[in-house]
Amino acid sequence: MHDEDFCCAVCLDFFIEPCIIKCGHSFCHLCIESHLNITEKCPLCRAFPGNPIKNRQLESLTMSYISFRNLSTSYYERMKSNRKKLVLQQKALLIIYTELSDKPGQSTELHNLVKNVQDEELKSEIRRQVRQQVGIGLEHIGDLEGDTVTIRLKSSSSK
Numbered sequence: 061m062h063d064e065d066f067c068c069a070v071c072l073d074f075f076i077e078p079c080i081i082k083c084g085h086s087f088c089h090l091c092i093e094s095h096l097n098i099t100e101k102c103p104l105c106r107a108f109p110g111n112p113i114k115n116r117q118l119e120s121l122t123m124s125y126i127s128f129r130n131l132s133t134s135y136y137e138r139m140k141s142n143r144k145k146l147v148l149q150q151k152a153l154l155i156i157y158t159e160l161s162d163k164p165g166q167s168t169e170l171h172n173l174v175k176n177v178q179d180e181e182l183k184s185e186i187r188r189q190v191r192q193q194v195g196i197g198l199e200h201i202g203d204l205e206g207d208t209v210t211i212r213l214k215s216s217s218s219k
């Protein structure tokens with residue numbers, strides 16, 4: 061057995077909550093979800109991914125291997141921080157899409173999204189998610205790196 065057998069090809073680290081996709085490849089839940097936000101292709105073989113399904117067998121194999129290698133502590137730390145990332149990501153998306161669907165014309169400036177947010181981590185996550193969502197669920201007018209950029213919900217006709 062080798063470390064690589066229990067590692068995700070996206071983050072190159074041990075699988076955390078692995079999911080399997082249609083082609084048979086598995087990745088961490090967080091890794092495959094954020095990859096599929098950008099492109100609907102398997103990161104390894106570029107096949108159509110379908111919906112990722114939890115791979116429980118691989119998860120327990122990974123766990124056994126990790127405890128056999130005595131790596132549990134660092135693994136659980138990483139798992140905890142991944143969970144935090146996921147929650148942050150969901151919070152950010154919720155703020156973005158709630159704000160936009162409330163606005164006339166469903167558009168707003170980026171600084172409006174972050175101005176009432178106290179949490180610095182959440183602030184930067186909102187900015188990150190806006191950049192990621194452009195082309196998927198959002199459109200923008202202006203410089204994406206600046207605060208005066210206008211973002212709006214992507215209209216289905218321009219797809």
Ligand SMILES: [Zn+2]
Pocket residue numbers: 068069070071072073074075076087088091
């Ligand atoms: Zn991963």
Ligand SMILES: [Zn+2]
Pocket residue numbers: 083084085102103104105106107
């Ligand atoms: Zn694949």
